[in-house]
Amino acid sequence: MASNRRDQAVRAPREQVAPAPRDQAVRATRDQAVRxxxxxxxxxxxxxxxxxxxxDGVRASAAALRAAFAAVTDAPVLHAFAVKACPLVPVLRLLYEAGLGAEVASPGELALARAAGVDPxxxxxxxxxxxxxxxxxALALGIAVNADNPQELARIDALLAQAPSASPLGLRVNPQIGGxxxxxxxxxxxxxxxxVALRDEGARARVVQAYLDRPRLTRLHTHSGxxxxxxxxxxTGVRAxxxxAEEINAAAGRRQVDTLDIGGGLPVNFxxxxxxxxxxxxxxxxATEVPGLFDGxxxxxxxxxxSLLAKHGTVLARVEYTKTxxxxxxxxxxxGxxxxxxxxxxxxSWPLRIAAYDAQGLPKEDGPAVDQDVAGPACFAGDLLAVARPLPLLEPGDVVAALDTGAYYFAHHYAYNSLPRPGVYGYAAxxxxxxxxxxxxxPQSVAEIVAEAGGGHPDALVSPDAPVRPVAPVRPDASASD
Structure with a gap:
């Protein structure tokens, strides 16, 4: 039964209507790039x-985002690209040049943003x-920080007591509105x-008090998914x-919260x-449902x-073999x-559209569509991009294109079978x-795969003389707050 459910889940319906003019233009540009x-x-x-x-598509999406919010508010808006969606330095630089900042969630992502030249x-x-x-x-650089919980707020308090910072500070809240x-x-x-879960008993009052106790806490953050x-x-999450914020400011008797970080989450049509x-x-x-958000x-x-990148990425792969x-x-x-x-x-949850091209990179348009599986190279049965997908019958040497893969696909490598990371190329037609x-x-080389897999230390587990990385001693005065 499980395989039947999978077949149903990844089987795409046959198109019944002619594509719109814009869709035709997108396909034409993509076809040019594949060829x-x-x-x-x-x-x-x-x-x-x-x-x-x-x-060009990425730039257009960035421009559309900026224009959308400029049309409803004159207040300052920072559009911070979620680096996790595509952690590649040239992409971050492209978006920064298009007027966006960066939202980071690890030391690595912060390093990537800084390497791309993003202003702290x-x-x-x-x-x-x-x-x-x-x-x-982050505090030393003046980067905005959204604390996740009261323990982190206390840690930030201790760090600020040691070294003042110009970083804007906020707290993330969970409106618990559902999934x-x-x-x-x-x-x-x-x-x-x-x-902080707002609907838990006493939580809302504790959040308000946390702001009253910390005049420097001027931002409020939420992201519902x-x-x-x-x-x-x-x-609904933004409204919460x-x-x-209105409640906090009323309790403070002033506009203490001056910035709302409303997260991202715009879904993508796949x-x-x-x-x-x-x-x-x-x-x-x-603007209609939360008008006060845009009154300045x-x-x-x-x-x-x-939503900024998904529609603009395509993964191409050669068909190595075909079978029945x-x-x-x-x-x-x-x-795969x-x-x-x-x-x-x-x-x-994540079906992909697949387009078929011949060995010269031209769209395969001859012959009837045939239900077929598009499989990856990994050594397990479930490594499938599509199941029973109606496509022109594929042959060795043909090219398949996995569409809408600009975010969370080619930049998030999964090293099953020590398969290499593919090369990534930006293009303009x-x-x-x-x-x-x-x-x-x-593209990642075999030598790089070996190096990442400890190739420089082949005797580490068998030689008594293998060097051991020194472990720093724990400071006796170390505490959770520093």
Missing amino acids: AAVDQGLLTETEPVVALLDT ARIVLDSPAKTPAELRE GTIDALSTATATSKFG SQGLPLSLLV AYEL ASDEETPTYAAYARLL RYGLVTEFGR SGSRPIAVTHA VQVATRTVYDPA GDDGTVRFATVRP
């Missing part, structure tokens, strides 16, 4: 999987598990690990944070090339990620769990049909 990737030798027998990012004043640090070292660095269709991405449930959440639920819902629709709904009293921070099993054709490709981990392990590629991340 160029083959012609220019990015996709080869030795590099059989490659990731492409449409840089346009960086926000969120994480439920910040170490003292992370907090010290969407994907449990793992619903962060405002009754038992979510994130933020992302994919699988309807806009109405996102708005706004109402709490069923077609249409970009829906739009930032403009979300901003208008917020509050600055805003957003933390969108997936149980009367169903199977195309064995080089793209290492690039599409979520799709492979949770296909019902000219009006004359030419396509120019820029290397975002080169």
Whole structure:
């Protein structure tokens, strides 16, 4: 029965209507890029999987986000890209040049943002598990910090007593409004690990008091989730944070909370090339349902990620072999769990559209669609990008394209079978049909895989003389607050 459910989950419906003009333009640009990737030798027998990012599309999404909020408020808005959605330095630099900042959730993500040249004043640090070292660095740089819980607030108090900071400070709250269709991405449930649970007994009063006790606490943060959440639920979470900010300011007798960080979470349409819902629709709904948010009293921070990049990424993979099993054709490709981990392990929540191209990178359009599986290279049966998907019958040497993979796919490598990370290339298509590629991340070499796997220390477990990394002694005066 489990396999039947999987078949149903990842089987895409056949298209019944002609694509809209915009969709046709998107497909035409993508087709140009696929053909160029083959012609220019990015996709080869030795590099059989490659990731492409449409840089013009990314810029357009960033512009649409900024315009959507500019249309409903004159207040300052920092759009901080969620680095976890695509932790690649050139991508962060592209978005920064397009007017966005960065939302980071680890020392690594902060280092990537800084390597991309993002101004610390346009960086926000969120994480439920910040170490003292992370907090010290952020406070020293003046980066905005959203504390996750009262213990972290106490830790920040102790650090500020040691060294003053100009960092804007906030607290994340969980409005406990419920989840969407994907449990793992619903962060405002009754038992979510994130933020202070507002509906727990006495919690709201304690949050208000925490602000009254800390005049420097001037921001309030919430994020209800992302994919699988309807806009109405996102708005409900933002409204809860706004109402709490109003309550805090009334209790303080002044505008202590001056900035609301409303998170991100705009869901992405993975069923077609249409970009829906739009930032403009979300901003208008917020303005209608929470008008006080836009009357100029509050600055805003957003933390969108997936919605900025997903539609602009494509993973290409060569078909190595084809076969038939149980009367169903199977195309064995080089793209599987290492690039599409979520799709492979949770296909019902993360189905991917697949496009078929021939060995020259031209769309396969001849012949009837045939239900077939698109399999990856990893050594387990569930490594499938699609099951019983109607496509032109694939042949060895053909190219499959996994669409809408610009976020959380090619930048989140899963090293099953020691498969290499694919090369990532940004591209721009000219009006004359030419396509120019820029290397975002080169493909990982076998030597790099060996190095990451301890190749420089082959005798570490068998030689009594193998060097041991020294362990720093624990300071006797160490405490949880520093």
